[in-house]
Amino acid sequence: MEPSLTAKYNVAAPRYTSYPTMPYWDTGAFTKEEWIKTVNSSFYESNAQEGISIYIHLPFCENLCTYCGCNTRITKNHRVEEPYIKALLLEWAMYKNIFGGKPLIREIHLGGGTPTFFSAANLKALISAILLHTEVHLDASFSFEAHPANTTVDHLQVLYDLGFRRLSLGIQDFDPKVQFIINRQQSIDQVRTVTGQARHIGYTSINYDLIYGLPLQTLAGLATTLQEVAALKPDRIAFYSYAHVPWLKPGQRRFTEDDLPDAKLKTKLYDVGRALLKHYGYLEVGMDHFALPGDELLLAEQAGNLHRNFMGYTHQHTQLLVGLGVSSISDSRYAFAQNVKSVEEYLELVKNGELPVFKGHLLTNDDIIIRRHIQQIMCKGQTSWNHHTEPCEALLDGIERLQPLADDGLIELNSWGLKVTPTGKNFLRNICMALDARLWANKPATQLFSMAI
Structure with missing residues (x-):
């Protein structure tokens, strides 16, 4: 990237998995009653044609990964699994009552936390119950996130038998020094084994998550990681920036800013990583994503069907996304809603028959x-x-704010719209920021987001 542009645009910026972004939700105007109305309306408008998407948050992890920005609960007590699954199914029953009709399931994604913290038997019980009295769309896409160090053949086989064909493995970096400081340790052999087992069973899409900008990360270490990854040929790679937000995630205080690559090195890590991925045959998709030719995500972008929601990029669109579990976020098109963030509060609310939503935004x-x-x-x-x-x-105000980006060659701007240039593809978050009316109406006094680069 051009150093002068990097210096200018490396500011705190949202990742834009939604608009408005969560810090700018108008929570005062939101009520559960209004949320329920929008869910019901959206279901009747879209279920028969598109189906619905379901995100299930499984928050438990045995160990804290210190880079992680997700809502997690650290425990080695696996007795937490069954009560949590019971609560998830009670929450799902509430939504089915709101729908008032049989849901057509288009997408299911298991995130966390560590979904493979749960036993294969418990995951089978959960998904089987979710699918009870529903229909599955002919183009359904079921996916789950997994830790290579605890994913078993039983996990893979059980979920495959339930319709899962997509697997996402959290790799981050293979450098032992980096793995130690972020407390995320898995070997190349473990990743190779899980990848091979998944392919043998029949999984058709395997994604690896990689992060640049991690503490103690070096150019040589990243290059070695990418060489090892390329040899395993995952179908997709998410290569994204480490979000350093220790004021939100105290676990990140295990290391200091002195351990992190400075802005110049972080930019080099991004540039080198991006160049190597292209060298190994991966094509860029949207922002931070790469895929081999023929992958559905890449084909969706080429066909103009790529979609982005709270779960990131997807190759298909549903109007209604229901988030189940602690801290999950839902989208009805007309409103957003987030569940409570404490496991105990979530369990108590659901047990008492209350939808565990605690805040939201009416668009x-x-x-x-x-x-x-x-x-x-x-x-x-x-x-x-x-x-x-x-x-x-x-x-109109946002279009005026776009002019300096056009002057810098990030976009081609005219009276009817804009087109991102090859240079601007590195600055998608900044381009979107110019149109972010709520951010500009109330610019934060403190940093709310991670850096753009």
Whole structure:
């Protein structure tokens, strides 16, 4: 990347898995009653054609990965599994009552935490019960995240038998020094074994998560990691920036800023990693994602069907996304809602028959317009507007803020829309920021987001 552009645009920026971003939700106008209405409306509008997506948050981990920004609960007590599954199924029953009809399941994703903390038998019980009295879409896509060090053949086989075909392994970096300081240790042999077992069983898409900007990370170490990864040929790779937010995640205080690559080195890590991935045959998809030719995510981008939601990029779109479990986020198109973040509070609320939502946001007409443009930029690298059919003062203000980015060669800007340039592809978050009306109306006094690069 051009050093002068990197210096200018390496600012704290949202990742734009939603708009508005969570710090700018208008929580005061949100009520559970309104949320339920929007879920019911969205279900009736979209279920028959698109189906719905389900995200299930399984928060438990045996060890704390100190780089992690997810909502987790650290424990070695596996007796927590069954009560949590019981609560998940009670919450799902509440949503099925809200739907008032048989859900058509298009997507299921198990995230965490560590989904493979749960036994294969318990995961089978959970998913079997979720699918009871539902229909599964002909183009359904079921996926789960896994830790290479604790994923067994039983995990892989049980979930495959239930329709799962996508597996995402958290690798981050193979350098022993980096693995030690982030407390995330798995060997190349473990990753090779799980990958081979999954392919033998019949999984059709395997993703590896890799992170640049980790403490003690070096160019040589990253190059070695990518060489090892390329030899295993995962179908997809998520190569994303480490988000250093110790004020939100105290576990990151195991190391200090002195252990992190400085801005110059972090940029080199990104540039070298991106170049090596392309050298090994991977093509860039959206932001931070790479895929081999023929992968569905890449094909979706090429066909103009790439979509982005709270789970990241996906090759298909559903209007209604239901998040189950502690801290999960749901999207009805008209509103967002997040569940409580404490396991104990979640269990208690669900036990008492209460939907465990604790905050949310009802989207305004302006929100919906700006969200569409941010989605288009993140997924298609371009967007167009018509001030007559979608009058929006906030959008006009955002278009004015885009001019300096056009002057710097990040976008081609004209009266009807914009197109991201090859240089601008490295700065998608910054381009979206220019249109982020809620951020500009209330610029934060303290840092809320990780750095853009």
